[in-house]
Amino acid sequence: MRVFVTGASGWIGSAVVPELLEAGHEVVGLARSDEAVAALTAAGATAQRGNLDDLESLRAGAEASDGVIHLAFKHDFSDMAGAGRTERAAIQMLGDTLAGSDRPLLFASGVALIAPGRVVTERDAAPMSGPDSPRGGSEQLALGYAECGVRSVSLRFAPTVHGAGDHGFISRIVGVAREKGTSGYVGQGSNRWPAVHRLDAAHMIALALEKAPAGSVVHGVGEEGIPARRIAEVIGSRLHIPVTSVAPDDIASQFGWIGAFFGLDIPASSTLTQEMLGWTPAHPGLLEDLEAGYYFRPASQ
Ligand SMILES: NC(=O)c1ccc[n+]([C@@H]2O[C@H](COP(=O)([O-])OP(=O)(O)OC[C@H]3O[C@@H](n4cnc5c(N)ncnc54)[C@H](OP(=O)(O)O)[C@@H]3O)[C@@H](O)[C@H]2O)c1
Incomplete structure (x- = not known):
């Protein structure tokens, strides 16, 4: 299959590209910079210049493909509404281009805001639709x-x-702990966070490209829910700093914007995904990855 991948130079995308090549696919990655072109070429993919605001570049990529994996996203937490509008326009262009072809359109989403407080499954629908809902619906x-x-x-x-090289939420939480000199958790710290290793996520995407039926939801979840306190304890132990409970009123001052997420109880299951795809997460869990130490090395190492 000739697969058009947006976000192919990103954290998840750069692990998906070798998975797809290994499975015998041809990969065309959307690239918005010379660096992305170089990274994709070095990985064995073809680069197609374009960006999320250039809808014609998305149309052209999808048109020339046998299927699309859409992972690019503007991670601008100061303008999530704008990021959502961009996402919606991109999805619309990709969907319209592929309409009537039965070609696959896999797109990134998250388990986090579906139903906080209980274990979310693939059968749970996103609670809201429309441009004003999370990620633009x-x-x-x-x-x-x-x-x-x-x-x-x-x-x-x-x-x-x-995984090694992560610059996402957990590395931000480690950064906050380092800045504040304490590793915090909210309240009792019993709220749960699901996790998945990047290489397990990449393998799941490659399997979903081949096997997931139209209209399906798959969960890139390797661990259903790790209590936030356990995460804070490992971070505190590695940084040799105290581990403290943070009162709900102090979340913003301790954590900044990421506090809105780290205090959530958002467990999620991937049982149905594992059955559907024959996927078994095999790489280290989050606490093991934290214990491995690379989240705590200076950026130059
Ligand atoms: N990582 C996680 O923990 C996580 C969790 C839940 C959901 N997700 C979702 O999974 C998807 C992939 O995440 P990720 O962690 O791989 O993100 P990432 O490392 O930030 O990569 C984002 C990708 O999008 C590209 N991109 C950003 N803005 C663009 C634009 N205006 N035009 C074209 N390309 C653009 C980036 O290109 P450059 O390489 O040129 O910067 C990069 O390839 C996203 O939708 C994300 O929200 C990720």
């Missing part, structure tokens, strides 16, 4: 293309897709 928009002859599949990732 792009999951429902994209899954709707299953009715238009597109094999659309939602790739819902755990909020931490971890």
